[in-house]
Amino acid sequence: MGIYLNPTNEGFWTAVRSEIYVDKTGLISCTNRYLNTEQKYFWVSRPRRFGKSMALKMLAAYYSCGCDSRELFAGLKIEENQSFSEYLNRFDVIWLNMQQFVIRAKEQELIEYLERVVLEDIRETYEELLPEDIVNLAVALEKVYAKTGKQFIFLVDEWDCVMRERQDSGALQKQYLDFLRNLLKDQPYVALAYMTGILPVKKYGQHSALNMFWEYSMTDQAFLEEYTGFTDTEVRELCKRFSMDYTETESWYDGYQFAEFRHVYNPKSVVEAMLRRRFSNYWTSTETYDALKIYMDMDFDGLRADIVRMLGGERVRVNTRSFQNDMCTFKTKDDVLTLLIHLGYLGYDSMEREAFIPNKEIREEFENAMSVPERRTAGSDEMKTNYPAGWLSDIGFVVIFANYQGKWVYSWHKRRGSFEHPGGHVEQGETAMEAARRELYEETGITDCDMMPLWDYEQRWGDGVGKNNGRVFYAKVRSLGKMPESEMSHIELFESVPENYTYNSAEEARDLERIESMLQAFA
Template sequence: MGSYLNPGNLSFRGSLRSKIYVDKSELIAKTNEALCTEQKYICVSRPRRFGKSMAANMLAAYYDRSESTEELFQNLTISKERSYKENLNQYDVIKINMQEFLSMSETMEEMLEMLKNYLVLDFKETFHEVQFRDEKNLIQVMKDVFRYTRCPFVILIDEWDCLFREYKQNKDAQKKYLDFLRAWLKDKDYVALAYMTGILPIKKYGSHSALNMFTEYSMTDPGDLAGYFGFTEQEVSVLCETYGMNFEEAKTWYDGYHLIAHRQNGDEHYSIYSPKSVVEAMLRHKFGTYWNQTETYEALKIYIQMDMDGLENSVIRMLAGDAVQINIGTFSNDMTTFATKDDVLTLLIHLGYLTYNSIDGTVAIPNKEVSQEYVNAISTMNWHGVIDSVESSRKLLESLWAMDADAVAEGIDKAHDEISILQYNNENSLSCTINLAFYFAREYYTMIRELPTGKGFADICLIPRKLHLDKPAVVIELKWDKSASGALEQIREKQYGDVLRDYQGNVLLVGINYNKTTKKHECIIETIQK
C-alpha cells in the first residue's frame, strides 16, 4: 500500500461509519461497464459538497487489489450486480487529489513535478523487482509495471480542475496541465479506467476539448449518472422520516436541482438535493444554510455584478422566482472567458448557484438556501433597490394578512420604483415585481406562478406549507391597465379556491391592477373560508 498507489480504504470506511450514509454504490456498476473499453474515460463535474470525493473513495476501496474489501460492500446495492465479484479488488488503483498537490506547490510546473516524483516513488517501493527503463519518466514507469503485472490501473483524480480555479488567468499553465493529462492517460493500454471529478467541465480551446477522450457528466448534461451525486427525493424523504424532520421544509430549503437521465426506455427525472445541507439539517434538527458555508457569498458576487448586458435583469427576475432562457453552448468551461451573460449564468450552474432545465433551456435559482446566498451577495452591492424591496417584503406580507389593501398597493408601488430595471408593460412583468415584493412570503408559503385550475390560471398562489397552516392561503390575480375589481371578479369566476382542497382556513383573494396613466397600483382584498 502506498500513499497514492493502492491507498487503501480508510476514507470509505469512515463514510460507512458516519451517522448518515446514503448508498450510492450502484455507481460502481456503471464504472464496471466502462472498464477497459472505449468508454473508460469518465469526468464527473458537480458543485462543492455533492459527494464527489466520497464516490472516488468508494471506487478506490472497491477496485484496490492490495487487500480484500468484500466486508465493506457485501451489504450495499452493488453486491447484487452481476459484475460485483468479477471486478472486486482486481486492479491497481492510483488515487490523487490535485488540490493537495497544488496547495504544496508554488507553480503549475512544480505541482506536476511533485506529482510525477511521488507516484514514481510509490511504484518503486511497491514493484522493486521491476527493472525500469527510465525512473524519471512516469509514463514509462507505468508501462514497465503494466508489462510486468498485466494488471491495468484504475486512475482516480479528484479536484482535477483546481488549477483552473486557482490559476484563472494563466492560460499557459492551464494548457500545459491539460497536455500532461492527455499524454499520461490518452491511448494508454495501462489505463483500465480514468475517472476524474471536479466542479468545472473539461476546458475547451476553440471548439475542441483538450481531453476529448473523456465522456463528461455535468450539471447541464448528467447522463445516466444523474442520481449518484447529491441525494434524490426518495433518499431525503427516508432521512426526514428517520430524523423526524418535515419533508416539505427540506424540499423548500434544499431541492431544486432537476437532472434528467435519457435512457432507451424513456427519460428519468431526478430532483437532486444538496447532500451536505441535508445531512447537517438532519443531524442538527434545524433547517438552515449549510452548503454555502463552504465558500462565502463573495464568490457569487464577483459574477453577478459583471458588466454584461442583461445580466442584472436576469438575476433580479430569477430572485423573483422566474426562469430565464439561456444558451449554454458558448461557455468555455473556465472562470474568466465570458462573451455574454449566458456564459456567466452557465458557470453559476456548474457552481451550484443555478439549476438548469435541459428541456426548455432555462435556468432558475434552485431553492431557499441558495436564494439567501443571492440576497447576501446583493446586500453588499449597489443594487440598493432590489435589497430594499426584499427587506420591505416582511412589512408588505403583514399588510396583506391584515387585509390593508391601500398599504399593499403602496408597498408594490415602492417595489416597482425600486426595481426600475424591469420593463413594465404586461401582466408578466407585473408578476415579477409582485414576486420580489413578497419575497419574505417564502418563509411560510410555497409560491406558485400561474397555478392551473379548472377554468384557467391564477397569476400567483401562496399555499401555506404544513408547518404554517395557521397562515391564510392567498390567490392573486394580476391585471395591467384594467381594474383591480375585474381581477377579483376573475378569481371568483375561475374558482381558484378549489385548487386549495388540502387547505382548511382563510383564503385571501387579491386583485391587483397597474394603472398605466397614474403609474400606481390598485388593490382589492377579500376573504373566503374553506
C-alpha cells in the first residue's frame, strides 16, 4: 500500500457506509470488459459534483492489490457479474490526483516533481528493479513489466486542472500532454487507463493530443450514461425513502439527458435535498455566479439572446465539434455554449443537437447573471464593464490581486497614504502578462508566484469621451521578496479590504468575493 501505488479501499468504504449511497458498481463491468483491448483508454468528463472522484475510489478499491475488497463489494451489483472475482484486487494501481500536484509543485517543475514522488512510492515495492539513476516514470514501468510481467491500471483525477489553472502557460500544457502520451500510449504495461475531469481531451486544431482515448462526455456518455448522475429510478427510490416530493425533485434537479437515459439528475444536489429535507440551489453554490457571468458576457453572435430564449423554454441548436476543450479558446458562441454544457450549466440533446436550461436550480443562476447591470463607480461618472480575459485588445493597464498564505497583498502608497493593489501601465513592447509580472515585482518585490488573467475591463468616463482597457490578474504567491525602491513603502497582508484603501472599498470587497468564488469554482 502506498500513496500513489496501490491505494487502499478506505475512500470507497467511506462512501458505501454513508447515509446515502447509490450503487454504481456496474461501471466496473464496463471497465473489465475493455481491459487490455484497444478500448482500454477511458476519458470521462463531467461537471463538478457528478461523481467523478467517487468512481475512481470505487475502481481503486476493486482493482488495487494493496487491499482486500471482497467483503466491501458484497451485496453490490458488480458481485453478480461473472468477471467480478477474476479481476478483484489483481492489479498494481497508480492513482494520480493532478490537483494535488499542481498545488504542491512550481509550474516549471510540475512534471519533474510528479515523476519523482511517484517513483519514490513505486521503489518501495520494486526497489531491486529500479536503481536510483532511473528518473523517468515510463522507463521505470517498462522495466518492472519486462522483469515481472505485471501490468498497471492508471486512475487520473482532475486531469484538466493543468488546463484550467495554467491557462497562460502553453508550454506547460504541451509538456503535460506529452508526458501523458509517453506514459500511456502503446505501452504494454497499461491494462487500463481511466482519466476524469471537467473537460474532454484537449485539442490542437482538429486533432486530439491523446488520440488513443475513448471520450465519454456530457455530449455523449455512450454506455456510461447510467453511471453519470442519478437516474430517474434511483431518484424515485430516494424520494420514497426520505418522504420527499418527487415532482418537486424533478423540477429542481432533473434535466440532463442522453440517448438512452432521458432523465439524469445532479447527484450532489439530490443528496443535499434529501438529507436536508429542503429543496434549494445546492450544486451551483459550489460553483459561482461570477464564472457563469464571465461566459455570458462573451456575447458572440447573439449569445445572450440565445440564453434569453432558453430561459423562455426554447432550445438552441449547438455545434459542439469546434470546441477546443479548454476554457480560453473561444471563436464562436457555439464554443461558449459547448463549454457551458460540459460545466453542467446547460443540458444537451445529442440526437437533436440542442442545448437547453436543464432545471430550476440552473435557471436561477442564469436569471441572476442576466440581471446584474454595469457597475458605476460610486461618486463619479465612471462606468466600468467587465469582460472575459483576452476579450479586449489594447490593454493599457494591469491590476494584480496577489494572495500569500490565504491573505491579500496590499502595497502602501507613499504619496497617497493608503493601500492599493500592485499595478500600473503596460509599457511599449510589453504584453499584459509581462507588465503584470514587472509591476508586481516593482511594487511588492514578489517574483516567486503563479499568475493567471481573470478578466478584462473597459473603463469609461465623461459620457464616454475618455476610456481605457485593463486586465485583472491573480497571483498565487509562494514566497515574498525584497521590495525595490519605488512609490510604495511596504506591503501588508489582509484577509479583507484594509481601512485605508485608495479606491472604492465596496467595489473592492465585491472584487475580492468574486475572485475567491472563481478560484473555488476552478479548484
